Amino acid sequence: QVQLAQSGAEVKKPGSSVKVSCKASGGTFNNFAVIWVRQAPGQGLEWMGRIIPFLRLPTYAQKFQGRVTITADKSATTAYMELSSLRSEDTAVYYCARGTGTINYYMDVWGKGTTVTVSS
Amino acid sequence: DIQMTQSPSTLSASVGDRVSITCRASQSISGWLAWYQQKPGKAPKLLIYKASTLESGVPSRFSGSGSGTEFTLTISSLQPDDFATYYCQQYNTYSPGLTFGGGTKVEIK
Numbered sequence: 001q002v003q004l005a006q007s008g009a010e011v012k013k014p015g016s017s018v019k020v021s022c023k024a025s026g027g028t029f030n031n032f033a034v035i036w037v038r039q040a041p042g043q044g045l046e047w048m049g050r051i052i053p054f055l056r057l058p059t060y061a062q063k064f065q066g067r068v069t070i071t072a073d074k075s076a077t078t079a080y081m082e083l084s085s086l087r088s089e090d091t092a093v094y095y096c097a098r099g100t101g102t103i104n105y106y107m108d109v110w111g112k113g114t115t116v117t118v119s120s
Numbered sequence: 121d122i123q124m125t126q127s128p129s130t131l132s133a134s135v136g137d138r139v140s141i142t143c144r145a146s147q148s149i150s151g152w153l154a155w156y157q158q159k160p161g162k163a164p165k166l167l168i169y170k171a172s173t174l175e176s177g178v179p180s181r182f183s184g185s186g187s188g189t190e191f192t193l194t195i196s197s198l199q200p201d202d203f204a205t206y207y208c209q210q211y212n213t214y215s216p217g218l219t220f221g222g223g224t225k226v227e228i229k
Binding site: 035037044045046047050059061062095097100101102103104105106107108110111112113 | 154156162163164166207213217218220222
């Protein structure tokens with residue numbers, strides 16, 4: 001059974017960048033997508049983007065275009081999400097998840113989340 | 121972008137109750153809808169995909185129905201472990217974006 005391990009909590013200054021990793025164990029991301037979703041405190045779920053590691057082809061939500069970069073390594077076991085020009089509103093828990101589907105995806109395996117706090 | 125509207129936003133119920141949550145899409149998504157359960161401090165958990173297919177290991181008291189623009193998640197007999205927040209998510213096949221509903225918190229009455 002695939003499990004996703006995310007990197008640890010981060011505290012960042014406004015204007016800086018953060019890079020969160022998501023490593024698969026017990027399998028790879030081959031034939032799946034890796035989806036990034038965030039959740040601000042007390043709020044709902046928000047899709048940020050995805051990558052198909054096999055193709056190393058990312059797609060981003062319009063809201064984050066230009067600020068987010070999603071990558072995956074050649075082994076298709078680790079994906080990364082980098083968010084730049086951080087502001088206080090980016091304080092959230094960031095989740096990676098395995099996307100199952102063809103053209104679009106639902107998420108059947110989730111990481112435990114990475115808390116990112118943006119504060120001066 | 122496709123908007124997803126969930127109702128109610130909060131639902132108070134008792135153990136044993138039958139409860140239903142509705143999710144409406146701003147345009148047809150056929151059956152490309154998933155439901156998730158989330159407990160405080162935890163990642164979401166997939167319950168149902170393709171509107172009505174139960175994920176492996178999910179209790180049969182959970183069921184999903186609907187197609188097009190209107191969908192329902194039903195819990196046939198609410199159990200103590202079911203008090204949580206539920207989200208719908210569309211994953212239509214004609215545009216790459218995903219969108220979630222705003223969530224429904226199921227509380228103890």
